[in-house]
Amino acid sequence: MRINKFLSANGYCSRREADRLIEAGRVFINGKRAKLGDQVMERDEVRVEGRSKQQRPKPLYLMLNKPVGVIVTSDRRKKQTVLDLLNIEERVFPVGRLDVMSEGLLLLTNDGTLANRLMHPRYEHEKEYVVEVDRALETADIRKLQNGVRLDDGMTLPAKVRKMDRMRFAIILREGRNRQIRRMCEALGYRVVRLTRTRILSLKMPSTYPSGSWRFLTPSETRDLKRAVGLETSKNL
Numbered sequence: 206m207r208i209n210k211f212l213s214a215n216g217y218c219s220r221r222e223a224d225r226l227i228e229a230g231r232v233f234i235n236g237k238r239a240k241l242g243d244q245v246m247e248r249d250e251v252r253v254e255g256r257s258k259q260q261r262p263k264p265l266y267l268m269l270n271k272p273v274g275v276i277v278t279s280d281r282r283k284k285q286t287v288l289d290l291l292n293i294e295e296r297v298f299p300v301g302r303l304d305v306m307s308e309g310l311l312l313l314t315n316d317g318t319l320a321n322r323l324m325h326p327r328y329e330h331e332k333e334y335v336v337e338v339d340r341a342l343e344t345a346d347i348r349k350l351q352n353g354v355r356l357d358d359g360m361t362l363p364a365k366v367r368k369m370d371r372m373r374f375a376i377i378l379r380e381g382r383n384r385q386i387r388r389m390c391e392a393l394g395y396r397v398v399r400l401t402r403t404r405i406l407s408l409k410m411p412s413t414y415p416s417g418s419w420r421f422l423t424p425s426e427t428r429d430l431k432r433a434v435g436l437e438t439s440k441n442l
Contacts, residue, residue: 211245211317265297266427267313269419270410277303287311290417304384309402310410322434329379333404336386338395341371346393354389361389406433
């Protein structure tokens, strides 16, 4: 995660203000003065000159049932974003992507360390989706989805796929390419009619949870999610 995004995600300031602090030489990564564009990993120690530990914001963890047509971004200048659905003053940002025509479980937080661990491709964390397509599913195509589909950016990783009915299936992915499920279906001659994310690792969203609704994670949900990504404590700014 870029250093300016890390500072913004942890509730310290906007990315633009973070850039000014970096240019002024007030931001340090592992004791070294940060430069614009530097990357921050979860093991890194980040310090802002003149900031006390007491100023660190309380970590927040939210789950949202994203509706179709809403954009997943932390850019307040854009309209119809997931942040418009929240009624909290604290700064949070969405973890990962969910394209505008997809719906379902989205995690939002101000914990940059957890977000980085969840989004980094090398960890291959499971995410589960329910997919409805425009025609009856063929058994051979289910096997292709399971074994991997060749896309323009290479073969997809093997996936767990379960047929639910004639035109719906559940799929568990361990990677997160752009529009991956839609592209996999298109490569096999299907058009996705509805795409819903239902699970991120240990975090599940009930099928009855209203679209557009959100809530804070429970302590046990937060603990289980951190344990699933191998995190026990978060580093302080």
